[in-house]
Amino acid sequence: MLKIIQKAGQLAFELPQRWLDRAFGNTLNPLRHLGALTIFFLWIVLISGIWITIFFHTSVVGAFESVEYLTIEQWYLGGVMRSLHRYASDAAIVTIVLHILKEFFFDRYRTARWFSWVTGVPLLWMIFPLGITGYWLVWDQLALYVALISSELLDALPIFTDSMARNFLSEEALSDRFFTLMAFTHIIGLPIFLVFSIWIHVFRITRPKINPPRKVMIGALLSMLVLSFVYPALSQGKANPALVPDSLALDWYYLAVYPLLNYWPPATVWALLIGFSVLICIAPWLPPPRKISPVRIDLENCNGCERCVEDCPFGAIEMAPRSDGKKYAKEAVVSENLCLSCGICVGSCPTATPFRTRSALSPGIDLPDQTVATVRDMVAEATGHLEGSRRLIIFGCVGKNKLEKFIDAETAVVNLTCMAQLPPSFVDWVLSRDFADGVILSGCAHNDCQYRLGAKWTEQRMHRERDPHLRKRVDVEKLALLWTEPWCDFPSTAAAIAAFRETLSAPYKISDHETSTPVKTRKHRLRPFGAALAWGLFAAASVVFTIWPRFSQLAEGNAIISLTFSHAGQRVEECRILSQEELNKLPPNMRMPSDCPRERHPVDVLFSTDGQVLFDKSLAPSGFWKDGESTVYYRMELPAGSHELYIGMSDSGREDGFDYTGQTEFTLAEGQHVVVEFDHLQKTFIFR
Ligand code: HEM
Numbered sequence: 001m002l003k004i005i006q007k008a009g010q011l012a013f014e015l016p017q018r019w020l021d022r023a024f025g026n027t028l029n030p031l032r033h034l035g036a037l038t039i040f041f042l043w044i045v046l047i048s049g050i051w052i053t054i055f056f057h058t059s060v061v062g063a064f065e066s067v068e069y070l071t072i073e074q075w076y077l078g079g080v081m082r083s084l085h086r087y088a089s090d091a092a093i094v095t096i097v098l099h100i101l102k103e104f105f106f107d108r109y110r111t112a113r114w115f116s117w118v119t120g121v122p123l124l125w126m127i128f129p130l131g132i133t134g135y136w137l138v139w140d141q142l143a144l145y146v147a148l149i150s151s152e153l154l155d156a157l158p159i160f161t162d163s164m165a166r167n168f169l170s171e172e173a174l175s176d177r178f179f180t181l182m183a184f185t186h187i188i189g190l191p192i193f194l195v196f197s198i199w200i201h202v203f204r205i206t207r208p209k210i211n212p213p214r215k216v217m218i219g220a221l222l223s224m225l226v227l228s229f230v231y232p233a234l235s236q237g238k239a240n241p242a243l244v245p246d247s248l249a250l251d252w253y254y255l256a257v258y259p260l261l262n263y264w265p266p267a268t269v270w271a272l273l274i275g276f277s278v279l280i281c282i283a284p285w286l287p288p289p290r291k292i293s294p295v296r297i298d299l300e301n302c303n304g305c306e307r308c309v310e311d312c313p314f315g316a317i318e319m320a321p322r323s324d325g326k327k328y329a330k331e332a333v334v335s336e337n338l339c340l341s342c343g344i345c346v347g348s349c350p351t352a353t354p355f356r357t358r359s360a361l362s363p364g365i366d367l368p369d370q371t372v373a374t375v376r377d378m379v380a381e382a383t384g385h386l387e388g389s390r391r392l393i394i395f396g397c398v399g400k401n402k403l404e405k406f407i408d409a410e411t412a413v414v415n416l417t418c419m420a421q422l423p424p425s426f427v428d429w430v431l432s433r434d435f436a437d438g439v440i441l442s443g444c445a446h447n448d449c450q451y452r453l454g455a456k457w458t459e460q461r462m463h464r465e466r467d468p469h470l471r472k473r474v475d476v477e478k479l480a481l482l483w484t485e486p487w488c489d490f491p492s493t494a495a496a497i498a499a500f501r502e503t504l505s506a507p508y509k510i511s512d513h514e515t516s517t518p519v520k521t522r523k524h525r526l527r528p529f530g531a532a533l534a535w536g537l538f539a540a541a542s543v544v545f546t547i548w549p550r551f552s553q554l555a556e557g558n559a560i561i562s563l564t565f566s567h568a569g570q571r572v573e574e575c576r577i578l579s580q581e582e583l584n585k586l587p588p589n590m591r592m593p594s595d596c597p598r599e600r601h602p603v604d605v606l607f608s609t610d611g612q613v614l615f616d617k618s619l620a621p622s623g624f625w626k627d628g629e630s631t632v633y634y635r636m637e638l639p640a641g642s643h644e645l646y647i648g649m650s651d652s653g654r655e656d657g658f659d660y661t662g663q664t665e666f667t668l669a670e671g672q673h674v675v676v677e678f679d680h681l682q683k684t685f686i687f688r
């Protein structure tokens, strides 16, 4: 089942990736830099955020006005910064979602990769509150909605004794202190944690790709800039707790969960969020299990050169002091739980050379499931049937390439785990021993190697820029590198192979063929247009769900009533004056004149409209000793029009009737928000 889902997901990715390869070339294809692109968008968010912070007022009165000033008066800079801030935040969500899906579909989240996967989950729990608190600070109508629903969610947690939502129900309840706290969380607290968590996220990866290529950065920045000018981010009218707007432009990227609160209680929404996070966290260990056979070190043949340490993309090898008394200072040691069996270290080992006699072909490091000796046998066997003067051997990597389709009288195929598993000496061996007339190394697309660095290291080794490099005597005209995904891009892979075969008898330089552009054709000239179109579509994708579909908190023709107050029930037992005799029995420091048991009665509340009961609850006192206030916050929707509102409350534990009641005839306007509170001084209910 997992395999089917992953295959379908791979196909869903491969098609757009292929189109984008045409527009960008696969080195600059944004879909191959999703993690790094997310970080770049976060940079834009950070820098634009600094500008906004300079002008932002952390007060109820000043917040909205200061953002309006930036948007309208200072549109050419502050407005653009605000738009960049918003749209880059949304773009980051788009790239994060794609990043998660890609790692999952391409099975890059299990075995040793569990660490990056699991540490991605806290990143999600930071990035969403970061966006949500940002919307809160603007203090427009959307901010009020965000404040109320976020508070309802937080109120469901056993953290606060009072209801947080009550702070946003009326102008009087709002406080500047709250804005200061929110600004601190959004501007300082969460970003610091986020940076630290991203560092942990890539901690176990060698040479993580933190920055996308410069051209990708320029494309991303330009797309956000153009979007900011074409469709500037605006506020949605100043927050007014007394009114519920007809509809809101909800940012579905950050707030998709919030409308669920209209249908489900907060506890259910929490269960959904926590359940989803737990599911992601345990995903790497869910069946079917994946077998990994870590590489083995043969100390007899390890000279301690450290190349395997340099090349392992997952930090699975370390050098340790020599343990076998040989003259070398160090030896390689593999951490089996970090090894992914990619074989890249085998390709880097100078002792892994097929020129050795068979008995001695045991390199310093080797894959138990596909040893260097086995690969040598596979080459001999696969090329046995080749005929003609343009015989080709294609080395491919398992999983991505379905190269078997190309096998014919002139073509042999040998599949490896990763292309960088092949030591460069094999190319020399194949050509010098006349197994074939040409060699193609066909690995995953650039920057998208299943094992991260395989394509890069292969290229550098074959270009003689990295040890172990291709020997000088090898005729590079007989070698081609083909970074391609033939299972979805068969025609261009076939064309690239045919083009290379044609050149075998003519002078030919070592060449890099990219997936969809084997031959330089007019496709290259069209690339800038394709790239511009792709970035345009990306920008549109980053904005579309921030404005559409609009969301209505209320059904048409309705209004809201919020029931909200805190009130302490009377003590269950009255205070009792202690007699002198009783006082004498107590230690001197505990002699209080009266004994007051702390426990309080629950507060019973009933609310009805036109005789119909909408709320009827007994609210337990807060606190461990049940001696705190009881709190009610309840939001209900009513049709606009005239209603008879009634509320009763008892705090004495009486069985029948109420200690306090309130009743009024109220005419609700459509979209009106009425708050029902208890005035503790007057001991009456207020409807406002
Ligand atoms: C703020 C959000 C995130 C950022 C900025 C981010 C960034 C990155 C970066 C830069 C890499 C290294 C890529 C490379 O060099 O090959 C990476 C790897 C990875 N990320 Fe994320 N990531 C984020 C969220 C997530 C989430 C939510 C998940 C999954 C739940 C995730 C899963 C992974 C995995 C599994 C890898 C390892 C890939 C490998 O070993 O080849 N990431 N991420």
Ligand code: SF4
Residues within 6 Å of the ligand: 297, 301, 302, 303, 304, 305, 306, 307, 308, 309, 331, 332, 348, 349, 350, 351, 364, 365
């Ligand atoms: S590359 Fe080979 S020889 Fe060099 S340290 Fe690693 S295992 Fe030993």
Ligand code: SF4
Residues within 6 Å of the ligand: 294, 295, 311, 312, 313, 314, 315, 316, 317, 334, 338, 339, 340, 341, 342, 343, 344, 345, 346
């Ligand atoms: S097989 Fe791959 S992951 Fe394992 S040690 Fe070698 S390079 Fe590292």
